Amino acid sequence: MYDVAIIGAGINGTAVAFELTQAGKRVALFDKGGIAAGGSGAAGAFISPKFSKSGALKEILHHSFLYSMAFYEKHFPQHFLKSPLLHIAKDEKDDATLLHYKAETPLELLPFKDETRESVSINAGIVNAKQMCEALASEAHLHQEEIRTLRRENGVWILNENYRAEHIVIATGAYEQLLQEPYIKLRGVWGHRVDLKTTTNNPLSLHQEVSISPSNDGVVAVGATHDVHYHPQKTTTPYDYEAGREILLSRASRTISLEDVVIIKDYVGLRSGSFDYMPMVGSLVNAKETLLDNSINFYTKKPDFSAYSYYKNLTMINGSGGYGFVLAPYLAKILSAYILEEKEISSKLLPARFFARYAKRV
Numbered sequence: 001m002y003d004v005a006i007i008g009a010g011i012n013g014t015a016v017a018f019e020l021t022q023a024g025k026r027v028a029l030f031d032k033g034g035i036a037a038g039g040s041g042a043a044g045a046f047i048s049p050k051f052s053k054s055g056a057l058k059e060i061l062h063h064s065f066l067y068s069m070a071f072y073e074k075h076f077p078q079h080f081l082k083s084p085l086l087h088i089a090k091d092e093k094d095d096a097t098l099l100h101y102k103a104e105t106p107l108e109l110l111p112f113k114d115e116t117r118e119s120v121s122i123n124a125g126i127v128n129a130k131q132m133c134e135a136l137a138s139e140a141h142l143h144q145e146e147i148r149t150l151r152r153e154n155g156v157w158i159l160n161e162n163y164r165a166e167h168i169v170i171a172t173g174a175y176e177q178l179l180q181e182p183y184i185k186l187r188g189v190w191g192h193r194v195d196l197k198t199t200t201n202n203p204l205s206l207h208q209e210v211s212i213s214p215s216n217d218g219v220v221a222v223g224a225t226h227d228v229h230y231h232p233q234k235t236t237t238p239y240d241y242e243a244g245r246e247i248l249l250s251r252a253s254r255t256i257s258l259e260d261v262v263i264i265k266d267y268v269g270l271r272s273g274s275f276d277y278m279p280m281v282g283s284l285v286n287a288k289e290t291l292l293d294n295s296i297n298f299y300t301k302k303p304d305f306s307a308y309s310y311y312k313n314l315t316m317i318n319g320s321g322g323y324g325f326v327l328a329p330y331l332a333k334i335l336s337a338y339i340l341e342e343k344e345i346s347s348k349l350l351p352a353r354f355f356a357r358y359a360k361r362v
């Protein structure tokens with residue numbers, strides 16, 4: 001019997017495993033492909049804030065950026081590289097956004113500049129994606145197994161008719177959802193990045209059309225593409241690696257001229273985005289049961305999430321889009337505090353916000 005069973009061993013699942021094992025809980029971690037087999041294994045994984053003017057996503061990414069930089073450095077410095085980042089505007093509109101960002105940001109600005117476009121430079125970081133997930137998961141019991149069934153009996157969750165746990169955390173990314181709740185819709189955005197060898201030395205993390213890592217023994221990482229049409233579970237057509245590489249190299253060439261390029265390795269995977277771009281963290285509403293409750297007014301502008309019926313001791317963490325490694329330590333802390341101490345989660349993060357919209361429609 002486990003205290004918590006986490007399904008999905010990407011950065012979200014493993015970050016939650018870290019928090020809960022640190023708190024002394026007995027944690028099982030399930031993944032059909034092993035650690036970082038999904039989107040997390042493909043990530044760069046650059047730790048940076050969102051260089052936009054305003055909005056809830058910018059806010060949470062700012063806090064998560066500060067939190068994750070300190071978290072990775074404190075707990076896993078061996079899998080984390082602190083490196084200056086030069087973020088360069090893509091076009092005129094972006095020039096204005098970056099000017100605004102620089103005027104407002106409390107972050108320390110570094111002197112690196114681009115000659116042709118507006119740019120901003122700060123201290124940022126890069127995570128070794130797979131090694132970081134492995135390190136975060138090291139105290140959990142790992143099972144390389146797909147979870148196909150989940151049911152509750154006598155106050156306990158039963159997974160695959162074989163494992164028992166008090167709590168369940170679903171961290172399955174953009175891959176097929178275990179609990180088919182109609183209001184949970186995730187956008188899978190396919191991404192491709194490469195490690196390549198080049199004689200060009202790059203001292204900084206560069207972000208423009210794509211991100212380019214600093215050189216490490218002549219190797220740089222370049223990523224990533226954003227393809228909303230390709231989904232490995234929805235097509236039988238194999239992914240076209242050559243076309244993906246061409247896109248990456250042509251976009252990178254806008255920022256830096258990379259000489260004598262030899263591709264060493266391709267990484268591909270799905271990002272998982274929500275429809276308001278904010279992550280989803282917290283309990284899951286049982287839509288069928290909640291809709292049967294005639295005492296709830298679903299048409300109100302200010303829905304009362306506490307009136308809904310929820311799956312008992314079952315939460316999710318998902319929808320991190322292209323910022324999973326920035327968000328995960330912060331979100332895992334929030335989710336663990338909820339599981340361990342029932343600490344409230346902001347309504348901006350709760351999956352219930354999507355149920356409220358769905359219930360109005362149906």
Ligand SMILES: Cc1cc2nc3c(=O)[nH]c(=O)nc-3n(C[C@H](O)[C@H](O)[C@H](O)COP(=O)(O)OP(=O)(O)OC[C@H]3O[C@@H](n4cnc5c(N)ncnc54)[C@H](O)[C@@H]3O)c2cc1C
Binds near residue numbers: 012035038193
């Ligand atoms: C090419 C690329 C580059 C990226 N670059 C960056 C970056 O620079 N910085 C950044 O912060 N983010 C980056 N991201 C985004 C980041 O990788 C994602 O936000 C993050 O991986 C999401 O993590 P996750 O744990 O939610 O999902 P995933 O990593 O996809 O993990 C979900 C896991 O669940 C498992 N699973 C699903 N269903 C089941 C089941 N029924 N039973 C058992 N296991 C199951 C899957 O095998 C998978 O391993 C990038 C993503 C891509 C694709």
